[in-house]
Amino acid sequence: MALILLRHRDIKNIHRFDVYTENGGYEGLKKALKEFSPSEVTNIVRKSNIRGRGGAGFPAGVKWGFIPKEDGPKYVVVNADESEAGTFKDRELIEFNPHQVIEGALICAYAIGAQACFIYFRGEFMHAARTFESALNDAYANNALGTNIFGFDFSCNFYSHYGAGAYICGEESALLESLEGKLGQPRIRPPFPAQEGLYAKPTVVNNVETLSNVPPVIVNGAEWYLGIGTEKSSGPKIVCLSGHVNNPGNFEVPMGTTYRELIFGDQYGNGVPNGKKFKALLPSGGSAPIVTESALDAPLSFEGMEEHESLLGSASLIVMDESVDMVWAAMKLIHFFHHESCGKCTPCREGTYWLERIYQRILSGNGSESDVKLLESVAKQMQGETLCALGEFATSPVLSTIKHFPEEYYDKVSKPARSGS
Amino acid sequence: MLIDDYPAEIEAIFAKYPDKRSAVLPAMYLAQDSYGYMSEEAIKDVAALLDLEPTQVLSLAGFYTLFYEEPVGKYVLEICNDLPCALCGADDLVEAACNKLGIEEGGTTDDGMFTVKTVMCLAACDKAPMLQVNLRYEENLDEVKLDALIERLRKDDADGVAPYYGVEAFKESLKRK
Ligand SMILES: Cc1cc2nc3c(=O)[nH]c(=O)nc-3n(C[C@H](O)[C@H](O)[C@H](O)COP(=O)(O)O)c2cc1C
Ligand code: SF4
Numbered sequence: 001m002a003l004i005l006l007r008h009r010d011i012k013n014i015h016r017f018d019v020y021t022e023n024g025g026y027e028g029l030k031k032a033l034k035e036f037s038p039s040e041v042t043n044i045v046r047k048s049n050i051r052g053r054g055g056a057g058f059p060a061g062v063k064w065g066f067i068p069k070e071d072g073p074k075y076v077v078v079n080a081d082e083s084e085a086g087t088f089k090d091r092e093l094i095e096f097n098p099h100q101v102i103e104g105a106l107i108c109a110y111a112i113g114a115q116a117c118f119i120y121f122r123g124e125f126m127h128a129a130r131t132f133e134s135a136l137n138d139a140y141a142n143n144a145l146g147t148n149i150f151g152f153d154f155s156c157n158f159y160s161h162y163g164a165g166a167y168i169c170g171e172e173s174a175l176l177e178s179l180e181g182k183l184g185q186p187r188i189r190p191p192f193p194a195q196e197g198l199y200a201k202p203t204v205v206n207n208v209e210t211l212s213n214v215p216p217v218i219v220n221g222a223e224w225y226l227g228i229g230t231e232k233s234s235g236p237k238i239v240c241l242s243g244h245v246n247n248p249g250n251f252e253v254p255m256g257t258t259y260r261e262l263i264f265g266d267q268y269g270n271g272v273p274n275g276k277k278f279k280a281l282l283p284s285g286g287s288a289p290i291v292t293e294s295a296l297d298a299p300l301s302f303e304g305m306e307e308h309e310s311l312l313g314s315a316s317l318i319v320m321d322e323s324v325d326m327v328w329a330a331m332k333l334i335h336f337f338h339h340e341s342c343g344k345c346t347p348c349r350e351g352t353y354w355l356e357r358i359y360q361r362i363l364s365g366n367g368s369e370s371d372v373k374l375l376e377s378v379a380k381q382m383q384g385e386t387l388c389a390l391g392e393f394a395t396s397p398v399l400s401t402i403k404h405f406p407e408e409y410y411d412k413v414s415k416p417a418r419s420g421s
Numbered sequence: 422m423l424i425d426d427y428p429a430e431i432e433a434i435f436a437k438y439p440d441k442r443s444a445v446l447p448a449m450y451l452a453q454d455s456y457g458y459m460s461e462e463a464i465k466d467v468a469a470l471l472d473l474e475p476t477q478v479l480s481l482a483g484f485y486t487l488f489y490e491e492p493v494g495k496y497v498l499e500i501c502n503d504l505p506c507a508l509c510g511a512d513d514l515v516e517a518a519c520n521k522l523g524i525e526e527g528g529t530t531d532d533g534m535f536t537v538k539t540v541m542c543l544a545a546c547d548k549a550p551m552l553q554v555n556l557r558y559e560e561n562l563d564e565v566k567l568d569a570l571i572e573r574l575r576k577d578d579a580d581g582v583a584p585y586y587g588v589e590a591f592k593e594s595l596k597r598k
């Protein structure tokens with residue numbers, strides 16, 4: 001199947017405006033402006049069932065439909081904060097296929113009546129975003145941005161903004177706070193961004209990959225998109241493979257490809273290196289529960305991991321071989337969440353602090369059996385009590401590693417001191 | 422003063438946003454470029470420019486990891502040792518960097534050239550182990566490549582001013598009309 005999102009791998013220099021347009025670029029935007037009303041565009045996107053690729057899977061067309069119809073300032077915000085451990089797909093898109101992201105955001109702007117798009121890059125992308133910045137220049141120079149785009153009665157500006165190192169700024173309401181120049185802490189909702197988003201105006205926040213799906217859907221139609229993937233999860237998905245695989249990287253596959261194929265298939269991960277055995281998979285970086293071998297035949301899709309009590313999330317697959325100590329791995333993830341907790345609510349701020357302390361105690365050989373119980377009880381007390389999903393994410397490595405690998409915990413607390421990993 | 426160092430950049434930043442306050446992070450990047458870290462002067466400069474209290478800018482500097490509250494070396498080697506990189510030898514890279522430069526993690530060399538820090542995932546896990554130096558990525562590293570990188574960085578510093586690669590790119594982007 002020809003690549004739909006990672007088209008730069010098939011078409012050299014597609015980051016250039018001329019090459020992009022020679023290969024059908026901006027045809028989706030032109031078609032939308034010529035043939036469809038804004039609400040018809042939203043309907044096509046709704047019908048195609050493009051679901052959010054930023055982790056939560058919310059249908060993009062439904063989100064766009066929440067934006068009030070009245071005139072007035074509205075915004076599209078592209079989420080390019082990409083900071084979940086194991087996730088590196090949006091970076092490839094902004095670096096190598098930037099016009100498709102710009103075009104997707106513009107189609108969204110037309111559909112909701114926005115006059116400006118912002119892209120929020122994590123600060124670490126400053127150097128990598130050079131191609132995106134020059135794509136913006138080229139888009140302005142060629143009237144794909146600015147006033148009366150391509151001669152139509154549609155005008156839109158596009159601004160880039162850089163964060164400065166904070167995972168929580170990927171959470172959409174924290175992102176908006178950060179873009180407004182405040183501390184990147186989540187907002188209490190409601191109101192949702194569709195009512196009061198950036199500068200308290202109606203705002204759509206979408207992930208980079210989500211918006212990259214939009215132009216081909218407008219060109220080829222919703223039916224075409226529904227023909228790719230599974231019944232509930234349409235379209236292609238970029239999967240990020242990292243950790244113990246022979247061939248790490250991004251792979252664009254139709255939804256429904258199995259996890260086993262992705263990890264072991266020779267055109268994908270090509271198996272576990274050094275003749276070691278597979279042990280465990282984190283299917284969505286640190287933010288979804290860990291699974292074992294028995295889950296690998298699940299199809300990669302929004303529904304596929306349900307029976308294994310995990311999630312598609314951002315499809316960032318971290319593969320671990322038999323040599324990995326699961327208590328150490330969980331500790332790494334807890335360290336991440338404790339470090340990245342924004343501190344706004346007590347259960348997350350205190351909970352992640354205590355979880356990290358207990359892990360340190362266990363790994364230094366000073367833990368007791370009651371510490372394992374304590375980990376579970378702290379995690380359970382956090383569940384459902386936190387202001388944003390980060391606090392919830394932080395509980396999953398704890399509970400899922402204790403569930404699947406209890407012996408690794410109990411071995412450490414019942415034996416004399418030994419060193420970490 | 423920041424406004425004297427970067428008049429055009431600051432004008433471009435202010436023109437970008439409907440609300441002035443949004444310009445604070447970009448202004449902080451420029452300030453850090455000028456002062457090397459978020460010194461008291463840097464904080465005051467940004468606060469004056471944005472009509473904020475210095476304490477407000479200070480709390481932003483504390484919140485976001487890319488702003489340094491203490492002096493750092495000319496080159497800040499931020500090595501990712503988050504889980505995926507740690508599975509692929511990141512801890513060895515941290516150790517090699519510290520040994521080579523004769524410092525501990527978090528420390529700065531006596532000549533003020535290099536600081537080594539560990540950081541969370543930089544979205545380049547397929548090219549592990551990796552690091553960023555002054556906001557530019559260096560990927561697929563091993564000890565040999567690390568040595569070569571350090572030598573290269575020493576040379577980049579020919580005029581005595583180390584490039585802040587990411588912020589250079591950012592400043593370039595502000596030239597868009
Ligand atoms: C802690 C946290 C971090 C997040 N990080 C990101 C991120 O880096 N990129 C992203 O697109 N979405 C991230 N999200 C999800 C966003 O809140 C939001 O759902 C998403 O940007 C919506 O776009 P989508 O519907 O196109 O996926 C994060 C959510 C949470 C709770
Ligand atoms: S759950 Fe954690 S990250 Fe989210 S608002 Fe509360 S303290 Fe901040």
Ligand code: FES
Nearest residue numbers: 501506543545546
């Ligand atoms: S874990 Fe190091 S770049 Fe992602």
